[in-house]
Each structure stands twice: as structure tokens, then as C-alpha cells.
Amino acid sequence: QKEVEQxxxxxxxxxxxxxxxxxxxSNSAFQxxxxxxQYSRKGPELLMYTYSSGNKEDGRFTAQVDKSSKYISLFIRxxxxxxxxxxxxxxxxxxxxxxxxFGGGTRLMVKP
Amino acid sequence: ETGVxxxxxxxxxxxxxxxxxxxxxxxxxNTVSWYQQALGQGPQFIFQYYREEENGxxxxxxxxxxxxxxxxxxxxxxxxxxxxxxxxYLCASRPADQLGEQYFGPGTRLTVx
Numbered sequence: 001q002k003e004v005e006q007x008x009x010x011x012x013x014x015x016x017x018x019x020x021x022x023x024x025x026s027n028s029a030f031q032x033x034x035x036x037x038q039y040s041r042k043g044p045e046l047l048m049y050t051y052s053s054g055n056k057e058d059g060r061f062t063a064q065v066d067k068s069s070k071y072i073s074l075f076i077r078x079x080x081x082x083x084x085x086x087x088x089x090x091x092x093x094x095x096x097x098x099x100x101x102f103g104g105g106t107r108l109m110v111k112p
Numbered sequence: 113e114t115g116v117x118x119x120x121x122x123x124x125x126x127x128x129x130x131x132x133x134x135x136x137x138x139x140x141x142n143t144v145s146w147y148q149q150a151l152g153q154g155p156q157f158i159f160q161y162y163r164e165e166e167n168g169x170x171x172x173x174x175x176x177x178x179x180x181x182x183x184x185x186x187x188x189x190x191x192x193x194x195x196x197x198x199x200x201y202l203c204a205s206r207p208a209d210q211l212g213e214q215y216f217g218p219g220t221r222l223t224v225x
């Protein structure tokens with residue numbers, strides 16, 4: 001079993017829909033949680049960064065962390081075709097420097 | 113733009129050969145890490161450097177090695193290439209005093225035949 005699990009999709013939604021992307025993890029020591037967006041053949045782009053549990057909102061994006069359930073989510077409101085990409089969740093231990101543990105990514109397609 | 117650049121963009125090597133990939137970070141980004149991303153998978157941590165010294169390594173063999181230079185550039189070297197080394201290699205950096213997360217370069221796509 002992988003340390004971070006993510007449904008690979010693809011997830012196909014109509015433009016304007018609310019998108020929910022999720023990850024589960026097994027290591028309760030993870031403290032930092034991130035969401036990256038990756039377009040085809042490009043490097044990952046940091047979207048959201050959260051420390052410990054709680055919610056964080058940035059524009060159309062909301063990140064939620066539930067450490068008790070070992071479950072994190074990313075919500076995208078008013079989805080656009082330009083949001084079509086692979087979304088990667090990543091996590092880090094408190095004293096792990098740059099070492100991120102990634103999920104396998106969920107491919108999202110937003111259809112006009 | 114993340115300020116992290118990588119070269120080359122693509123390259124093709126033969127099994128058994130050696131390869132050097134390069135990364136250039138922003139001024140002040142004195143921590144750098146390298147990741148391997150196989151097709152359809154998430155990135156996997158290879159190692160990280162801080163002030164020109166390796167200070168963390170993932171589950172990769174010693175034939176993966178690196179260097180970090182004072183001018184905020186770094187290298188990833190892979191010896192005795194294997195077919196499974198075919199992947200996108202990503203460099204990421206951040207300032208040591210920044211609590212936020214690291215930023216990735218566009219990657220180098222390596223194909224081993």
C-alpha cells in the first residue's frame with residue numbers, strides 16, 4: 001500500500017462545476033500538506049499549502065485537511081477548461097527539509 | 113514563473129551510459145531537491161542539498177548522485193543508466209528561511225533506450 005493514495009481518474013466535469021479532489025494517507029506524522037497542478041509535460045505548480053488541520057481558501061480554490069481521518073481535499077469552484085490538468089497532493093514531515101511524499105495524481109478534464 | 117530552470121529539456125541515452133542534468137535556482141534559494149516522475153505517477157524524492165551538502169536521500173541507489181554549487185545551480189548525475197530510469201526529472205528549490213513550500217522547474221525528460 002502506498003503512503004499517499006489518490007484516485008487517478010480521469011475526472012470529467014462540465015465547465016462551472018464544483019470539483020472535489022481527495023487524498024488519503026497512512027503516516028499520521030505528516031504536518032504539511034500541499035496541492036500542485038501539473039499540465040502535460042510541465043513541472044508541478046504549487047496551488048495550496050497548509051500546515052496541520054483546517055481549511056484554507058485562495059480564490060476559487062479551497063484546501064481542507066482532516067488529520068484525524070488522514071484525509072485531505074481540494075475544492076475548485078466555477079471550474080474552467082484551463083483547470084484541466086493533473087492534480088497532485090503532497091505531504092511533508094515536520095523536519096524533513098524538502099522531502100515531499102506525493103500521491104499519484106488525479107487527472108481532471110473540464111469540458112466547455 | 114518559478115525562477116527555477118532546467119536543462120536540457122529532453123535527451124535520449126542508451127542503457128549503461130551516464131547522464132548529467134542541470135538546474136538553476138533563484139538567488140538565495142540555498143536548498144534544492146531532485147525528484148523522479150515516471151509516466152502517470154507522482155514525483156518521487158531522490159535527494160536534497162543544503163549549502164552544497166547532501167542532507168537527505170530517498171530510496172534511490174548510489175548511482176544517483178548530485179552536486180550543488182555556490183551560484184545556486186545544481187546537477188543530478190546518473191550512472192549505468194537502466195531502462196527504468198526513463199522519466200521526467202524535476203528540480204525544486206526554496207530559501208532556507210522560508211516556511212512556504214518549494215517551487216519546481218519544468219523538468220528534463222530522459223529516455224533510456
